[in-house]
Amino acid sequence: MTTxxxxxxxxxxxxxxxxxxxxIASEVARVHADSVDREGRFPVEAMEALKxxxxxxxxxxxxxxxxxVPLDQVASxxxxxxxxxxxxxxxxxxxxxxxxCLARHGMASPMLRAYLTELNEKQLxxxxxxxxxxxxxxxxxxxxxxxxxxxxxxxxxxxxTISYGEHADDLLATARRAPDAPRNDQSLVLLxxxxxxLERTSNWDTMGMRGTCSPGFKVRSTGPSEHVLPVAFADIxxxxxxxxxxxxxxxxxxGIAAGAVARxxxxxxxxxxxxxxxxxxxxxxxxxxxNLLQTMRASVHEVSAEAGRRMAASDPEALSSxxxxxxxxxxxxxxxxxxxxxxxxxLLICGIQGYKNDSPFSLGRYLRDAHSAALMIGNxxxxxxxxxxxxxxxED
Amino acid sequence: MIESIRNILKEHARLSTDITTLSDTADLYQxxxxxxxxxxxxxxxxxxxxxxxxxxxxxxxxxxxxxxIREAVEELTAGK
Ligand SMILES: Cc1cc2nc3c(=O)[nH]c(=O)nc-3n(C[C@H](O)[C@H](O)[C@H](O)COP(=O)(O)OP(=O)(O)OC[C@H]3O[C@@H](n4cnc5c(N)ncnc54)[C@H](O)[C@@H]3O)c2cc1C
Numbered sequence: 001m002t003t004x005x006x007x008x009x010x011x012x013x014x015x016x017x018x019x020x021x022x023x024i025a026s027e028v029a030r031v032h033a034d035s036v037d038r039e040g041r042f043p044v045e046a047m048e049a050l051k052x053x054x055x056x057x058x059x060x061x062x063x064x065x066x067x068x069v070p071l072d073q074v075a076s077x078x079x080x081x082x083x084x085x086x087x088x089x090x091x092x093x094x095x096x097x098x099x100x101c102l103a104r105h106g107m108a109s110p111m112l113r114a115y116l117t118e119l120n121e122k123q124l125x126x127x128x129x130x131x132x133x134x135x136x137x138x139x140x141x142x143x144x145x146x147x148x149x150x151x152x153x154x155x156x157x158x159x160x161t162i163s164y165g166e167h168a169d170d171l172l173a174t175a176r177r178a179p180d181a182p183r184n185d186q187s188l189v190l191l192x193x194x195x196x197x198l199e200r201t202s203n204w205d206t207m208g209m210r211g212t213c214s215p216g217f218k219v220r221s222t223g224p225s226e227h228v229l230p231v232a233f234a235d236i237x238x239x240x241x242x243x244x245x246x247x248x249x250x251x252x253x254x255g256i257a258a259g260a261v262a263r264x265x266x267x268x269x270x271x272x273x274x275x276x277x278x279x280x281x282x283x284x285x286x287x288x289x290x291n292l293l294q295t296m297r298a299s300v301h302e303v304s305a306e307a308g309r310r311m312a313a314s315d316p317e318a319l320s321s322x323x324x325x326x327x328x329x330x331x332x333x334x335x336x337x338x339x340x341x342x343x344x345x346x347l348l349i350c351g352i353q354g355y356k357n358d359s360p361f362s363l364g365r366y367l368r369d370a371h372s373a374a375l376m377i378g379n380x381x382x383x384x385x386x387x388x389x390x391x392x393x394x395e396d
Numbered sequence: 397m398i399e400s401i402r403n404i405l406k407e408h409a410r411l412s413t414d415i416t417t418l419s420d421t422a423d424l425y426q427x428x429x430x431x432x433x434x435x436x437x438x439x440x441x442x443x444x445x446x447x448x449x450x451x452x453x454x455x456x457x458x459x460x461x462x463x464x465i466r467e468a469v470e471e472l473t474a475g476k
Contacts, residue, residue: 142431182428183414234425234456322454388435394451 019316030084036211046088051310057120075251080257086369093248098126111226127168141183144175163214187234196221208368239319253339260346289345303331336373359384408436420462447472
């Protein structure tokens with residue numbers, strides 16, 4: 001018996017945002033990943049494709065005309081992109097971290113609400129300026145201060161690292177709240193294109209993550225005081241920037257690890273095909289690394305889901321709690337350690353074919369990209385924070 | 397109690413402002429207390445008042461000012 005669908009009712013459902021990004025990952029990001037890495041250039045093709053598919057406003061609230069996609073979906077997109085091009089994935093992740101901060105802490109400001117609507121309409125790209133000469137990787141301290149007078153702000157900052165600074169439309173920068181404020185009393189400020197200048201102060205000739213194009217810049221900016229977010233950066237950091245960063249970064253690293261294991265799997269399959277009927281010796285190493293990948297995936301997904309739930313419940317207390325901070329920090333440390341371990345093991349499986357730059361099983365780029373994870377906010381720094389948090393945590 | 401709290405803050409909060417110039421309601425974070433310093437403040441309060449801050453009290457707002465700290469310590473010592 002056949003049950004014929006009524007005519008006209010056989011339309012394929014429109015692709016979901018995740019399906020669209022997964023397709024861009026394999027059809028665009030993958031194709032250009034090697035040249036992006038070799039030339040240390042911005043992944044223009046993939047970022048253009050993501051823009052055209054309207055994937056830069058995903059976290060803009062529905063009340064402002066955005067799609068308001070849940071965080072775990074954006075995380076899955078980061079993972080899908082990183083499978084093929086970690087630089088594209090990291091740019092995508094960093095952009096959405098900035099949007100999340102605005103969407104969750106700028107809603108009280110009419111100007112920032114209008115900005116978010118505009119960001120979604122025009123698919124604007126935002127970069128982050130938290131790093132600064134003199135504070136190292138300590139995000140919760142600034143040297144420079146934002147000055148406000150007659151409804152205008154001015155902010156000049158000597159940043160050590162601004163990913164895709166030259167390709168972004170707008171920037172979000174941290175600074176001391178006022179000239180007399182201490183280093184850790186910070187504000188977050190939106191710098192609009194046309195009202196800031198960038199003077200490049202260093203190069204970005206790195207081992208990996210070369211396509212993020214993240215040299216140092218001197219930033220000079222002015223703008224209306226409304227662009228200074230009305231909330232203390234301490235709250236933005238603990239409730240949004242840190243958890244969203246660790247979730248999205250962790251997802252990028254998971255994607256790198258999964259991409260490397262996929263290459264190892266293809267290699268082992270090729271070996272098996274060469275000698276039908278035998279299991280190649282590398283297969284048991286593949287079983288081991290696949291096991292590790294599953295551990296990493298379970299951990300990233302579990303902690304990400306919890307972060308998503310806590311953020312959706314918008315309970316600031318639950319997001320600022322010590323046990324939650326510890327958990328998010330642990331996610332960063334474990335995912336960034338596991339990614340390097342997993343890629344290394346995949347390399348051993350592929351052997352010289354993984355070590356060569358021009359083989360289909362090459363793992364050089366994966367290995368180099370993976371090693372950015374542990375130092376992107378140094379793991380020792382994070383473990384030192386956890387050590388002090390554990391002095392006060394009473395139960396788990 | 398205020399005096400002991402202020403002494404602990406003086407010793408452990410590493411404020412960039414002199415504690416004696418701050419009112420009981422002044423924001424200690426705005427006066428330069430880092431979250432790392434607030435951990436030491438908490439440990440000193442626990443030792444000095446022989447209390448334990450339960451996890452639910454371990455939040456920024458509790459350690460925000462001299463008076464919010466006093467309220468918390470009073471709550472913890474109330475049953476003693
Ligand atoms: C791919 C990539 C993209 C980036 N993009 C941006 C961006 O767009 N915007 C931006 O602002 N920044 C960006 N950064 C910079 C990043 O956020 C950190 O600022 C930077 O990686 C830290 O630099 P650092 O290692 O020199 O400094 P530090 O964090 O000072 O680390 C130096 C060393 O000291 C150790 N250390 C420091 N403090 C402690 C401590 N308390 N306890 C124990 N050990 C400690 C560290 O573990 C490390 O070994 C990016 C970094 C990377 C890798």
